[in-house]
Amino acid sequence: MTTTVVEMKNITKKFGKFTANDDISLTLKKGEILALLGENGAGKSTLMGMLSGLLEPTAGQIFIDNKKVIMNSPRDAKALGIGMVHQHFMLIPAFSVLENIILGDEPNKKGRIDYKKAAQDIERLADKYHLQIDINAKVADITVGMQQRVEIMKALYRNAHVFIFDEPTAALTPQEIGELMKIFRALTDEGNSIIFITHKLKEIKDVAHRCVVIRAGKIIDTVDVDNTAEETMAEMMVGRKIDNSIEKAEITESKLMLEVENVSVEKAGHTAVKNLSLNVKSGEIVGIAGVDGNGQSELIDALTGLRKVKTGSVKINGVDMTNSPTRKITEAHVGYIPEDRQNVGLILPLSIAENLTLKSYYKKPFSKYGFLNHKIINQNGRDLIKAFDIRSQSEKEKVGSLSGGNQQKVIVAREIASNPDILIAANPTRGVDVGAIEYIHEKINEQRNQKKGVLLISFELDEILKLSDRVLVMHAGEIVGEIDPKNTSAEELGLMMAGKKVTNIQK
């Protein structure tokens, strides 16, 4: 572990007047996993952009294998053995796994693509690194975890020995994360090196050797992971003490806010939700834990009017709202933070202000007689930006240009500002940094303390256990058990999520 494979020396990158990276130096050794920790917008992606040839540094030097290099394009970086696995995969859904891997570097035989050789090469690499992929499957048909393995294989296929992972676990289930960590170790065992961008401290603790903490474009410190506590790293990252506890107010009286009875939902011909019943009372957060794809999305779609309920009934505030249109459900004071912020929760090319009124644009005071009042819409935007600490240049900025955490804050701001009786939140902190997570958790808990009902669906066990008053475990479209989060560990919950009907798991 002594040879240095990557050295970045005094790197500065400016965009106009804004300094994204300020005199950053770091080294990556052979066989090492180096974590890069920082909040959204701290400058991690910019730094890695320079290492992967997308950006050119304003000042500073980069050495690869002790040779000074100047990279003008991602192609140069690839040629030097640097492979980047992006957060949002760069795959063509309609192509097969094999075609995606070789795309751009197809092996030729007399001008024709030599698929046989490609398949052999890929299978050899897959065996070496224990990467299970089905090279003939279409990318559209495979899971997110598998897509990520395809991305890793793309880099391996191009002989990369330095791997940059940009928030690789943001879209993965706990099981898939475990798999990825195994792959990390397999890669480094073979002498490759990894730079791992993340803001999940647990994962850093789990696999990384050293951790570089970046805040506001500057390096705060480089620490030895084994000798540093998670809390210390978190504080270095955000620059203040993290308060991870939440305060739950005592709720004395409560009434039923949401009643779901024997609901079944179909998706593409099969039953995704089977005869499911649950209630949410005012002043409680009910968590639904479960592995992705066990009917959670279909259940929420049905509750919010985006999918038809086949049988059963949904009552909101005591009123039957089964299969009502989405707008009617919204108007019955249901707020909904959807799982997919970029494709469902927001319209990226529209402004922050327009997105903040996406559900209320047609109502007074934003609209009168069918005409929009942009003055009030923008004023509302400015108010919410301030109240919810959304970091942006102006309310007229396109929402698509905000960082993930701030995009999520826009959704949270809109849903909470609508003052709902019931808040449905699906993976509300997926892919956002610790600071924003803390903030969003606080806001959700605040709703509970204000005697609203909250239904929380999350793949993050820690989130579920921290926030919920009750946790329901969902498996294969059914609730397989209810647990008390105070007396249950993440491990026990994990077992139930895997489908083990351990009804007496509560001690």
Added chain:
Amino acid sequence: MFNKTKLSAIAVPVMSVIAGFIVGAIVMLIFGYNPIVNYGSLFSGAFSGAYSIGETLRDMTPLILTALGFAVSSKAGFFNIGGSGQYLLGWFAAILVTLKFHTLPGLVLIIFAILAAALAGGLWSGIAGYLRAYFGTSEVITTIMLNYIAFYFVNFAVKNWLTAKGEDSSANIPSKASLRTPFLENLTQNSTFHWGFFIALLVAVIVWFYFNKTNSGFELRSVGTNEAASRYAGMSVKKTIIVAMFVSGILAGLAGGLDGLGNYQNISVSNSLPQVGYDGMAVALLAANNPLGILLAALLFAALSIGGLSISVFSTTPTEIVSIVTASIIFFVGIKYAFEYLINKFLTKKELIKKLNSAKGDKKA
């Protein structure tokens, strides 16, 4: 900070137009014609004198409206290829109403005829919208099919209902229903310029207002950019599709109505679908669906077609050269990414130089 998106929104169409003219010039040079002389006569044919200007503006009128119609549907994410058929039905409806109700007073008759034209176009296009919303039928296919139905229906109706035996054209509309007036004729040396032009300008402003300032326009843009998010926000995607197609057809129908009352003054059996429906798509494309940009783009296309007539008057160059220019412009709009790439490259370079200069300044300070 430089606003790159805004700059390229203007630069791309301008560059496309220039590139189109350059291609036209190269073709002329290859075949031994003088591009400078020809472009000169094109320009004077379109703009020299009140008569030419009147003709150009008259030609521009239906182009503005069919382009606006196309823009409305594409903002909502749909391609209304049926502008031609909707235009033809609008034209037919306007003439039919003026001939059948010729006893009404002038202004009432005109308003009635224009409304009939708009409604005919709107309903026709609305059929495609309904099929799309409730059955998912591709509006591209249905609008093309509806074009042919409109075409053969109008030919049949004109032949059987509006013309005398053996004739191919209807009677002319009474002059009280005409959008041409002695005032405008005097102003433009007896050109075919008519009041429809001002209606089209007004409609362009209304459509701009509709896109940006109304609930319905906001829904249109939302559904056009992200259907899933619109559904999540509680908008009715079905309703939006139908409204978009209906409004789109209204505009194309209006184009036909104004052309009928202002330009043609009657309706004849025709050999093919009117070209103006398709030209409107090109205009909207060049203007990137911006209503105010459509005015400029329509002016350009009208100038090309009216001015193009002069090319063969003053030289042996065939008028078709204008079609090459037009087609090239559309081609260059189609490859706008090439221009955006060039602009970006140019801007980054400039930014870099600026940065270097300011860095030097920092050091001095």
